Amino acid sequence: MKNYQRLLKNAVLLIAVTCSISFIETSVYAQAKATKQIVYNKIAGVKPRNIIYILSDDHRYDFMGFTGRVPGLETPNMDRLAKEGAYLQNAFVTTALCSPSRASILTGQYAHTHTVVDNQSPAPASLIYFPQYLQKLGYQTSFFGKWHMGGETDEPRPGFNRWVSFRGQGVYYNPLLNIDGKHVQYKDSAYITDLLTDLSLDWLKQRDKSKPFFLYLSHKAVHEREAPAKRDLDRYKNLSFLYPVSMYTTATPTSKKFTRGKQADGSQYKFNNEDIPNWVRAQRYSWHGVDYMYNETIEFDEFYQRYLETLMGVDNSIGRVMDYLKENGLDKETLVVYMGDNGFAFGEHGLIDKRQAYEESMRVPLLARCPELIKPGTVVKEMVLNLDIAPTFLEMAGISKPAQMQGNSFLPLLQNKQVPWRDRIYYEYYWENAFPQTPTQYAVRTDQYKFIRTQGVWDIDQLFDIQKDPFEVNNLIRSPQHQQVAKQLNKELWDWLEKSGGMQIPLKRINEVKNDHKHRGTW
Numbered sequence: 417m418k419n420y421q422r423l424l425k426n427a428v429l430l431i432a433v434t435c436s437i438s439f440i441e442t443s444v445y446a447q448a449k450a451t452k453q454i455v456y457n458k459i460a461g462v463k464p465r466n467i468i469y470i471l472s473d474d475h476r477y478d479f480m481g482f483t484g485r486v487p488g489l490e491t492p493n494m495d496r497l498a499k500e501g502a503y504l505q506n507a508f509v510t511t512a513l514c515s516p517s518r519a520s521i522l523t524g525q526y527a528h529t530h531t532v533v534d535n536q537s538p539a540p541a542s543l544i545y546f547p548q549y550l551q552k553l554g555y556q557t558s559f560f561g562k563w564h565m566g567g568e569t570d571e572p573r574p575g576f577n578r579w580v581s582f583r584g585q586g587v588y589y590n591p592l593l594n595i596d597g598k599h600v601q602y603k604d605s606a607y608i609t610d611l612l613t614d615l616s617l618d619w620l621k622q623r624d625k626s627k628p629f630f631l632y633l634s635h636k637a638v639h640e641r642e643a644p645a646k647r648d649l650d651r652y653k654n655l656s657f658l659y660p661v662s663m664y665t666t667a668t669p670t671s672k673k674f675t676r677g678k679q680a681d682g683s684q685y686k687f688n689n690e691d692i693p694n695w696v697r698a699q700r701y702s703w704h705g706v707d708y709m710y711n712e713t714i715e716f717d718e719f720y721q722r723y724l725e726t727l728m729g730v731d732n733s734i735g736r737v738m739d740y741l742k743e744n745g746l747d748k749e750t751l752v753v754y755m756g757d758n759g760f761a762f763g764e765h766g767l768i769d770k771r772q773a774y775e776e777s778m779r780v781p782l783l784a785r786c787p788e789l790i791k792p793g794t795v796v797k798e799m800v801l802n803l804d805i806a807p808t809f810l811e812m813a814g815i816s817k818p819a820q821m822q823g824n825s826f827l828p829l830l831q832n833k834q835v836p837w838r839d840r841i842y843y844e845y846y847w848e849n850a851f852p853q854t855p856t857q858y859a860v861r862t863d864q865y866k867f868i869r870t871q872g873v874w875d876i877d878q879l880f881d882i883q884k885d886p887f888e889v890n891n892l893i894r895s896p897q898h899q900q901v902a903k904q905l906n907k908e909l910w911d912w913l914e915k916s917g918g919m920q921i922p923l924k925r926i927n928e929v930k931n932d933h934k935h936r937g938t939w
Contacts, residue, residue: 501785524821
């Protein structure tokens with residue numbers, strides 16, 4: 417009887433905890449909506465500038481027509497942004513995962529500071545998003561699209577006069593949207609990328625023209641399970657792909673072979689296959705590996721094609737926004753920024769997806785156009801981070817960087833000004849229950865070297881000379897002549913974590929059983 421009472425008590429407690437967590441997830445945003453003291457310092461003599469920020473999901477840094485990385489890929493509007501504005505060719509995220517990266521964009525903080533370290537946890541109510549400053553200054557602010565930053569809820573967040581979003585990852589066709597707190601179900605094959613662009617342009621047309629505006633257009637595309645607009649379906653069915661040089665470095669005798677494309681020439685590079693981490697080898701046959709991608713629900717070559725075709729909708733969206741600005745005499749004064757929320761691997765090291773600290777995961781596309789500020793054809797070579805977005809936009813609005821922001825404004829770089837700038841960047845990723853194949857990682861990257869420390873697993877760390885080895889196939893961690901480099905970068909990594917308050921891993925409650933193919937259904 418006592419055992420039964422104990423079990424009953426534990427069950428009641430579990431239900432209470434679960435309900436309270438659900439309540440917390442929905443209530444933190446209600447708390448955040450309450451009047452918050454937004455304090456800022458104005459920059460004298462700055463006229464607030466109109467800003468449009470277009471964000472895509474999982475768009476890797478070099479998949480744009482003008483880079484030449486994918487022969488035959490056409491992105492005329494991205495190409496136009498680069499030609500008429502600035503191409504920031506060394507843009508990075510500090511965590512290559514949707515929610516942490518989006519939180520860093522909005523707060524100007526590292527993941528260990530804002531603590532949104534995975535895709536499930538709700539954002540703390542104490543966070544201040546940069547649109548709240550713009551709103552306080554008198555901007556009309558709007559958000560359209562994928563929020564997916566801390567929890568699945570789609571309810572309006574602070575800082576926006578206009579709110580259009582959806583729960584979680586959303587869907588490509590016939591979405592259910594939350595429009596200013598009211599749910600609207602779309603039908604008739606409504607395509608999410610086009611729909612979000614339609615609603616954004618409608619808002620621009622109806623805005624108060626006496627006030628500056630900030631528009632945040634956050635696309636679902638090109639997130640996995642891609643579905644292109646019907647007009648773009650099979651557009652690249654005859655395109656031949658270029659497989660990366662490291663595609664088969666982790667292959668086994670039973671690994672899949674891909675034939676639609678051709679293998680990139682890696683003969684000029686030295687390969688150290690012995691010191692590939694075991695977790696990388698094992699991940700090849702997983703949800704995020706080319707041999708078992710998405711539980712074998714799609715083949716690599718088909719995925720590659722659909723990704724490129726879905727990207728066309730994003731490029732079309734950029735073009736429509738640019739056309740509206742020109743037609744309404746706003747294209748000279750308005751800053752338009754296009755960016756990806758994280759990178760994406762396409763076969764490098766036998767992997768797909770992001771999360772790891774390899775280049776194709778960390779790096780993102782970043783383009784900016786504003787003829788009043790930026791000379792056409794500007795190329796920014798300095799390393800710019802996602803947490804630099806917030807202070808940059810605030811400076812353009814005439815607001816000094818708030819003390820809690822850890823990024824810096826890159827406005828001077830867009831104007832070709834010589835200013836002191838970082839010569840190294842830091843990266844963090846925290847293990848997730850949903851995708852346990854990628855362990856916690858920290859990294860420091862300079863213009864020449866990258867040091868990757870994998871935390872909490874029995875495995876080898878990595879050091880790359882990315883000038884000589886841009887594809888990261890020669891791990892130098894055992895190289896006698898590179899021991900001092902590894903030692904110094906390891907010290908700098910820990911120094912950064914200490915100075916920035918990152919000497920702990922923010923743990924988040926796990927309420928779901930495992931879903932990976934090896935341990936599915938277990939706690």
